[in-house]
Amino acid sequence: MLRLRLLRLMVPLFVAMLWTGTVLAESKISFRQLTRTFPVAVQRGSTTEVQISSNFSLNESHTTFFVPPGPSMDFAESQNKPDEWSDPEETDIGTPFRFRVRVPDDQAPGVYEYRVATQQSVSSVGHLLITDHPVTVEGEAVNDTRDTAQSIRVPAAVCGTIEDFEDVDYYRIAGTAGQDLVCQIFAQRVTRAIHTMAIRYPKIHLMDSMLTLFGPDGRIIAQNDNFVGGDAMLHVRLPVTGHYVLEVRDTRYAGDPRYVYCVEVSHDPLAFGTRPLALAATQDIDVVLSRPENTPLGAAALVSTDSDPSNRVRVNLVNDGQPALDAKRYRNRLIRGLFESGRATNPVPLLVSSRPQIVATDDRGTDNPRPISLPVGISGYFTGPNQTHAFQFAGKQNAYYLFEVDSRRRGLAVDSVLTIFDTAGKELASNDDGYFTKDAKLYFQAPADGDFVVTVRDLNGRSGDRFAYHLTAEPSGPDFEVHGEYYYGMLSPGGQAIWFVRLKRLNGFKGAVEMRATGLPQGVSFTPVTIPPGMNHCSLIFSAAMDAPINASLVRVSGRSAVPRANGETVQVERQAHVTAELRRAGASRFYRAPIKTQLLAVTKPLDLTRVTAKPDELTLPRGGKTTITVRIERSAEYSDQVLIDMAFSFFSTKYGEQLPAGVTMSAASETKLTDADLEATIVLEATDQALLVERLPVAALARVPITYSIMTNYASNPMYLTVTPK
Numbered sequence: 001m002l003r004l005r006l007l008r009l010m011v012p013l014f015v016a017m018l019w020t021g022t023v024l025a026e027s028k029i030s031f032r033q034l035t036r037t038f039p040v041a042v043q044r045g046s047t048t049e050v051q052i053s054s055n056f057s058l059n060e061s062h063t064t065f066f067v068p069p070g071p072s073m074d075f076a077e078s079q080n081k082p083d084e085w086s087d088p089e090e091t092d093i094g095t096p097f098r099f100r101v102r103v104p105d106d107q108a109p110g111v112y113e114y115r116v117a118t119q120q121s122v123s124s125v126g127h128l129l130i131t132d133h134p135v136t137v138e139g140e141a142v143n144d145t146r147d148t149a150q151s152i153r154v155p156a157a158v159c160g161t162i163e164d165f166e167d168v169d170y171y172r173i174a175g176t177a178g179q180d181l182v183c184q185i186f187a188q189r190v191t192r193a194i195h196t197m198a199i200r201y202p203k204i205h206l207m208d209s210m211l212t213l214f215g216p217d218g219r220i221i222a223q224n225d226n227f228v229g230g231d232a233m234l235h236v237r238l239p240v241t242g243h244y245v246l247e248v249r250d251t252r253y254a255g256d257p258r259y260v261y262c263v264e265v266s267h268d269p270l271a272f273g274t275r276p277l278a279l280a281a282t283q284d285i286d287v288v289l290s291r292p293e294n295t296p297l298g299a300a301a302l303v304s305t306d307s308d309p310s311n312r313v314r315v316n317l318v319n320d321g322q323p324a325l326d327a328k329r330y331r332n333r334l335i336r337g338l339f340e341s342g343r344a345t346n347p348v349p350l351l352v353s354s355r356p357q358i359v360a361t362d363d364r365g366t367d368n369p370r371p372i373s374l375p376v377g378i379s380g381y382f383t384g385p386n387q388t389h390a391f392q393f394a395g396k397q398n399a400y401y402l403f404e405v406d407s408r409r410r411g412l413a414v415d416s417v418l419t420i421f422d423t424a425g426k427e428l429a430s431n432d433d434g435y436f437t438k439d440a441k442l443y444f445q446a447p448a449d450g451d452f453v454v455t456v457r458d459l460n461g462r463s464g465d466r467f468a469y470h471l472t473a474e475p476s477g478p479d480f481e482v483h484g485e486y487y488y489g490m491l492s493p494g495g496q497a498i499w500f501v502r503l504k505r506l507n508g509f510k511g512a513v514e515m516r517a518t519g520l521p522q523g524v525s526f527t528p529v530t531i532p533p534g535m536n537h538c539s540l541i542f543s544a545a546m547d548a549p550i551n552a553s554l555v556r557v558s559g560r561s562a563v564p565r566a567n568g569e570t571v572q573v574e575r576q577a578h579v580t581a582e583l584r585r586a587g588a589s590r591f592y593r594a595p596i597k598t599q600l601l602a603v604t605k606p607l608d609l610t611r612v613t614a615k616p617d618e619l620t621l622p623r624g625g626k627t628t629i630t631v632r633i634e635r636s637a638e639y640s641d642q643v644l645i646d647m648a649f650s651f652f653s654t655k656y657g658e659q660l661p662a663g664v665t666m667s668a669a670s671e672t673k674l675t676d677a678d679l680e681a682t683i684v685l686e687a688t689d690q691a692l693l694v695e696r697l698p699v700a701a702l703a704r705v706p707i708t709y710s711i712m713t714n715y716a717s718n719p720m721y722l723t724v725t726p727k
Contacts, residue, residue: 026083027085027639028085029120029607032056032057032116033054033088033195034054034124034125034126035094035194035195037126037190037260039137039159039262041262042101042128042129042130043130043133043157044109047100049100057118058116058118059077059081061117062118062119063117063552065553067113067114068108071101071102075099077097087708088708090584092196103130107130109131109347112128113126113127113193113596114128115554117551119605120604120605120607122490122604124581125487125581125596127190127192127194129190129262132346133155133156134156137159138159144169144170145170151173152265154174156264156265157265158262159260159261159262163256163257170245170248171248172244176241177239178237179238180236180267182264182266182267182269182270184227185211185233187207188208188209190261191207191259191260193581195584199254199256200254204254207259209225209231209232210224211224212246212249214246216240216242221238225251235269270345271345272466274350275468276357277379278357278470280356333350335347335350336348351406355376356375356377360381360391360471362384362389365387366388366421368390369455371392374393375474377471380470381468382414382462382464385461388455389457393452393454394450395449395452396449396566397447397448400443400477400478400507401446401474401476402441402475404442404472405469405471407438408439409437413462414438414469416458417430417457418455420453421452421455422453423451428444429442435578436580436593454473477563477565478511480513480561482501482557482559483503484502486501488600488601489602490604491542493523493544493545493603494546495543495609496543496716496717496718498715499557500658501515501531501559502537503535503536512530515538515560516574517540517557519556520601521548521551521553521603524542525542526540526542527541532661532697535692537659538697541719550604552603553600554598557577557599558576559575560572560573560575584710606636609636609703611633612633613632614683614717617718619720620723621686621687621723621725623724624689625687626686628684629684630681631703632679634679640676641706643673643674643675644704645671645681647685661697663690664687665686667686669684674703691724694722694723695723696723698719698721699719699722702717703715
């Protein structure tokens, strides 16, 4: 009875603690899985509240990071919300938390990536659209028929949700005959890196939007499915004065609370590029903004270039206050034109460089290629169906050359194919898609001295105003790319975190690569590591001082090396890491990836494992021999479940992150699981007779806490230094 009385007293006390903002110690601590931002757009120059939903709590959020920088976002809940752990289902959107967003007046419109750091953890990726237009939120009243359409005023950024299967949203717009009406939806672009978008197995994930405009008489005026990816856009000239209705839906009639969207509605045409797409950094030039492809050229909304420069932008690329350009690099600059009304267009990217830039012409096909000297940048436009642009360059035997198309990554439409021919017309090399993009990229090694032809075409032979591309053509050589597992990490004071690098060696590159990690949180240090020749991976080990404060920062990982070039020259290069986010898709496909921009590392409150230590600090392993590591963990009082011990970032039999040199493996005699009160395990490393020789290579033992079926939190031991010696 006493026990029962205590329980009766404890339950209301527990509930009271939750609702008065007291935070109880957490167990099974994971990164925070952001699922939904609503409304998903904020007008620049404004301060407003949004709700961010998350699987796992955002209580005690202290910092939010935006890329590009500028906006700020603060936790706006007056007290902490109840926080009870549960294994999220694929359809869960978690708990909503209020945040207050402030956007500067001069912030450029566009989709921004953001991350949240709490005192206990860090978040996955979220997206927020910064817009020029006043934000209108889908109302509570029913708007799922044309008769019940919600009235909006133009211009507007209409934020809504296709929240269930067969949901359709309607909006009523007053229009005048002769007006241009432009409707552009942001749906996939503001959810593409959400961690969990498993709507229905096997293939329904991101929203595939469709926009339909009905006239005053109920007939369809215009309809569009895909414009940028699966995001639709309409640009029409209204035929009569009256009330029009805009329909927003998924093409498959799919829906989910995570299907948030913003439709920008205005009377101004949409600028989607420049002509040319790139300029030499020493030029002052007018850039003409492209018109939407479903608007006739010469439309009154954009006056003629010859009669009025209102659709031109004068870009001074020398004295604009921007940093000086490296002659070997390109840089994106956002520019805006002015309409006759004085309003600015949406920003469009312009590539600037000190390299020569030319414009392709349609009369130079494979039978009449245009001679070019490398390096050069080429802006091209497909103005008719089935066009191919061809360029002839001189190559030297065994020399490497790089050709890279930029179109889809700029919101343009070319699905590019690059092909290299010799002068007899024999195909020597070809490429269709690049890294997470339809933009082609091709390294070519010339088999002999002589002339070669590189061609660019659209995969499906399409053409039009948006079928524009920029081609980079330049000498190349041995090089490398940095990939890996490093998009978030947590460590408590006195603890360690570990990321993994995977090196992609290009064009015969065999050199050592020094890894760098900059922008670390206060109180965190990075163990220097160099990937030696013969090795293509390593670990990045971070350590927090015992007195490190709770804080977080965006970290940048890069690799630096001396690479050989023509004529025996050596060039120092630094390559920024390609960053991807892990996405959960239906069917437990854990390691689907999407490219992102941010790497977030944080010092947090104590985690499930308060310490992981490994001995000895110095590991000497002879070829053909073995060595033993003793790993010891300290658990928090709240966590008593299993802990997995490893030397690699594994999921079942697949290794996604490795750190041991070739020929060194973890023996089957190793202890790989600690359960209940177990605190100590033994790892046995063994080397083959041909193991790669390394000297003091930093490695760490992994201790992994399972959170869900597919998610684990990685902990690392102190750095150990591995030396592999001859027999």
